[in-house]
Amino acid sequence: MRQQASIAAKVFIQRDYTNGTLCQFQTKFPSELETRMDKQQFEETVRTLNNLYAEAEKLGSQSFFEGCLACLTAYTVFLCMETHYEKVLKKIAKYIQEQNDKIYAPRGLLLTDPIERGLRVIEITIFEDRSFSR
Amino acid sequence: MPAGGSDSLKPSAFIPVCTAVCLLVGSTSMFFVFTCPWLALTLCPAVPPCCAMLFFFVLANFTMATFMDAGVLPVAGEDEDKDDEFRAPLYKNVEVKGVQVRMKWCASCHFYRPPRCSHCSICDHCVEDFDHHCPWVNNCIGRRNYRYFFLFLLSLTVHMIGVFTFGLLYVLHHMEDLWKLHCLVTLVVISISGLFLIPVLGLTGFHLYLVSRGRTTNEQVTGKFQGGVNPFTRGCCNNLEYLVCSPISPNYTARSRKKTAVHVRPPFLRPELDRQMAAKVRDNGIQSVALQNKQSPTGAVELSDIKQLRTPPPLPPKPDRSLLRSQVAVMDDVGHHTKSVIPVSIPTVPQLRPVLEAISRGSSPIPPEQLLRTSDQQGGAKGPDSFSESKGSPVRGSHQACLSVQPSLQPCTVSSSSLQLNSLPLNSRSLTLKHSGRHGSKCQLLAMHTDGLGSNPVAGIISTSGLLASQCSSSVGPSYDNLINPGDPQFLAQRGAPSLGYHPHFMSLGSDGAVQRPVPHSYSPVFMGVTRQSPQPRDSSPSLQGLPSRDPSPSYQGFIQRDSSPAFQGLIPRDLQTQSVTSRDVPPPGAVKRETVPQGLQDSLRDLMPQDMTLPKSAAARYDNFSKTIMASIYERRELEERERMLHVQARAQALYGPDVGIYDIPSRRSLPPDNIRPPGSRGPTPPAYGSREFLMSTGILGYGMRTSPLSSSSTSSLTRGPKTSSSPLQSSSSSSLHSKGRSSSPAYGPPERQTQGHSSSTSTLPRLPSNTYPTPPYTSYPTAKRSSLPFSSEGKESVTLGTLK
Numbered sequence: 001m002r003q004q005a006s007i008a009a010k011v012f013i014q015r016d017y018t019n020g021t022l023c024q025f026q027t028k029f030p031s032e033l034e035t036r037m038d039k040q041q042f043e044e045t046v047r048t049l050n051n052l053y054a055e056a057e058k059l060g061s062q063s064f065f066e067g068c069l070a071c072l073t074a075y076t077v078f079l080c081m082e083t084h085y086e087k088v089l090k091k092i093a094k095y096i097q098e099q100n101d102k103i104y105a106p107r108g109l110l111l112t113d114p115i116e117r118g119l120r121v122i123e124i125t126i127f128e129d130r131s132f133s134r
Numbered sequence: 135m136p137a138g139g140s141d142s143l144k145p146s147a148f149i150p151v152c153t154a155v156c157l158l159v160g161s162t163s164m165f166f167v168f169t170c171p172w173l174a175l176t177l178c179p180a181v182p183p184c185c186a187m188l189f190f191f192v193l194a195n196f197t198m199a200t201f202m203d204a205g206v207l208p209v210a211g212e213d214e215d216k217d218d219e220f221r222a223p224l225y226k227n228v229e230v231k232g233v234q235v236r237m238k239w240c241a242s243c244h245f246y247r248p249p250r251c252s253h254c255s256i257c258d259h260c261v262e263d264f265d266h267h268c269p270w271v272n273n274c275i276g277r278r279n280y281r282y283f284f285l286f287l288l289s290l291t292v293h294m295i296g297v298f299t300f301g302l303l304y305v306l307h308h309m310e311d312l313w314k315l316h317c318l319v320t321l322v323v324i325s326i327s328g329l330f331l332i333p334v335l336g337l338t339g340f341h342l343y344l345v346s347r348g349r350t351t352n353e354q355v356t357g358k359f360q361g362g363v364n365p366f367t368r369g370c371c372n373n374l375e376y377l378v379c380s381p382i383s384p385n386y387t388a389r390s391r392k393k394t395a396v397h398v399r400p401p402f403l404r405p406e407l408d409r410q411m412a413a414k415v416r417d418n419g420i421q422s423v424a425l426q427n428k429q430s431p432t433g434a435v436e437l438s439d440i441k442q443l444r445t446p447p448p449l450p451p452k453p454d455r456s457l458l459r460s461q462v463a464v465m466d467d468v469g470h471h472t473k474s475v476i477p478v479s480i481p482t483v484p485q486l487r488p489v490l491e492a493i494s495r496g497s498s499p500i501p502p503e504q505l506l507r508t509s510d511q512q513g514g515a516k517g518p519d520s521f522s523e524s525k526g527s528p529v530r531g532s533h534q535a536c537l538s539v540q541p542s543l544q545p546c547t548v549s550s551s552s553l554q555l556n557s558l559p560l561n562s563r564s565l566t567l568k569h570s571g572r573h574g575s576k577c578q579l580l581a582m583h584t585d586g587l588g589s590n591p592v593a594g595i596i597s598t599s600g601l602l603a604s605q606c607s608s609s610v611g612p613s614y615d616n617l618i619n620p621g622d623p624q625f626l627a628q629r630g631a632p633s634l635g636y637h638p639h640f641m642s643l644g645s646d647g648a649v650q651r652p653v654p655h656s657y658s659p660v661f662m663g664v665t666r667q668s669p670q671p672r673d674s675s676p677s678l679q680g681l682p683s684r685d686p687s688p689s690y691q692g693f694i695q696r697d698s699s700p701a702f703q704g705l706i707p708r709d710l711q712t713q714s715v716t717s718r719d720v721p722p723p724g725a726v727k728r729e730t731v732p733q734g735l736q737d738s739l740r741d742l743m744p745q746d747m748t749l750p751k752s753a754a755a756r757y758d759n760f761s762k763t764i765m766a767s768i769y770e771r772r773e774l775e776e777r778e779r780m781l782h783v784q785a786r787a788q789a790l791y792g793p794d795v796g797i798y799d800i801p802s803r804r805s806l807p808p809d810n811i812r813p814p815g816s817r818g819p820t821p822p823a824y825g826s827r828e829f830l831m832s833t834g835i836l837g838y839g840m841r842t843s844p845l846s847s848s849s850t851s852s853l854t855r856g857p858k859t860s861s862s863p864l865q866s867s868s869s870s871s872l873h874s875k876g877r878s879s880s881p882a883y884g885p886p887e888r889q890t891q892g893h894s895s896s897t898s899t900l901p902r903l904p905s906n907t908y909p910t911p912p913y914t915s916y917p918t919a920k921r922s923s924l925p926f927s928s929e930g931k932e933s934v935t936l937g938t939l940k
Contacts (some may be wrong), residue, residue, distance in 0.1 A: 005398050008215050015247055017228045017235070020366055021263065038405050057381060064379040073196035081459065085381040085934050100396045108402035118207040118386040120245060
């Protein structure tokens, strides 16, 4: 098996706080990725992630009923059921995995799920391109 | 109870919780046993079940408030804060719904705290939407559990009111049997509930007020939005709705990491290759042909723009930066100490030489053989001629520079994208350094990282030029962006620098070391002759034999003693302040060897020194966020301008004072002695690697770092973050020695800046590292130098800071 490429750099996409504490990430294209991928693709990824997080944090009927049910069962429902946010987080993880497999890994990049960083940054690992430098 | 935090696990921390639990459970139990039967019989049989349900709800909320994670943010990884140690400001401003909000750097958790986040000192972690640390539940109240805490308060208030009321009813109906057991117990219960009802009611009312105003306890107590607008409020009704209905945010710390392996292996796709692929892997979950079609033309446009801009690059060649960076990288990897021989042709350098030697000893420069080899590889073609010619040469030159100086890295093909790729090996080197030692490598990594950004081709200018324009024109808003893209402002500095700057100088020196420069003003003489020839003692260096004695230059003195420019007040970020500090400390050893120069010369030269600084004061605030690379470039420009003036002065002085003054012989030979003087095996002088101590010191030596005012009139973003909290206790000693306001490092060095007595003076400015860990002279403990690979400095570096408050 060929050895995994070594990490060259890491780019951190910071949160965008212009709309308060809602979880949104900046769509600004970092300069380190200019040589690696298209700006459009990157922005599309971040925008989709932002939309997913907005959906997770949406104040809707689902979250209200979930809260009521939790109250009524003295919050024991959390032991067996997943919250709405957690469900969307799974969706986000699946999306990031798919993006990595299809778009980022072929370009020597790797997206890290921001939940692992406390939803503060999206970490993009840039791998060293040895084959190109040869 | 939270899992971490030393204070919260102390036995004394459990006393309030236990008391609360005992009182609550005990009193209610007694109420149910002694009072409720009568109530069920007399009032209504539904009373006890309702009370029971309410009590059950109280307990549930109490348990959730006690045991639920409040929204603890995990500590940032080492690689995340690589550029946030010494150089970045303490505060970062961010605009939230039009209101400027300050994000403070958390020294414990190593990230800028998001808005509304605060660090709990009891639990020792940062909590999102931090409200307060409640001793009665021995837990932080934050984003995730505020709802339960609030509901607990509400339900407890109602419960206590209920217990008090029903108990009072019972007592009033049993006045004749007051001393009976049931009555006594009920009396006790109602007295307890009545006593604690008042503070609980008060607290509930307080939190009701906070919720309606959309504030946290922390914000209320610190008075954050007293006079201003609270950007986090949604209006009273929406705030209540958010409190009750918002989804519960996830737990960040206790997550099961089910990672599926993603295999990342070269060869990697490139944007140019992507567009040639017809309808390939472009779906971002959105199957859109139109999107793909849109992507290719815009991408093509971008590429053409890039190429257009690359052909006549308006900036001085960045490759030199790569060269220097790579030098630094290789040097640090090797971890050797080499003596630096400085065959100089400029008066200021002799004074620097012993200092630079010592500093380079403290640093980890490339072994001289390696440098000689790498520098020789570049060849003479990359001498000053290539750089004084068209601007197209830097592309190739940089590439070749990277080739030569990175023998361990893959050679880059000469292509338009080679320059882009060069940054990656450099960044890989930066990461290598990072991984080798977290401490102290941050500054270097910052330089390397940002320089990696800067070494991205002129293409970067396209995207960043607009940013730069906006950044320079606006005040605080883009500062956040500056921090995010530290490489961007480099272009501005580079654009402003004179055509050749110092880069061609490095290239030329690196190539053969003795380049006859036709354009004397086009390089920084400070860097000339700064070498790292370890095996060659200075005296025996043949390159020096042909040179006259190195007298201290009055111009150097003039540089040292020049008044700080008002433009630089408040302008210098911490790294440059550190530069200036060490530059102050650098001359002392050299001063010992300084020969006396006619005072008149010094005076005349000082008079002729330029006093005006053209840097606009309005830009000062922006520079707080610029990396040291930019400032170095700006300083370079200043140096060059002053060198020109100095040359005029010296020429005039030579006419006045005759040819006997040795120092004036030197400037006329603006180049190092020719190659034939040096033996074949000797290494040519190597300019200080970018980011190295010498480099920083040499730029700072010209007196730019002096600031008379402690803080700029601009924001507190000039305050430094200083080292991590895990740093050694030297910080405290240094903080005592350094007068500092907040975290500013510049005022600390105001008084000692002019000291030239010797090492003792330097200790007053820089904390002296313990001799057992750091045998080299104190000025080698240059805090911003990136010496991650130095084995003994890993610990000392952390402690050495210039603004050493946490």
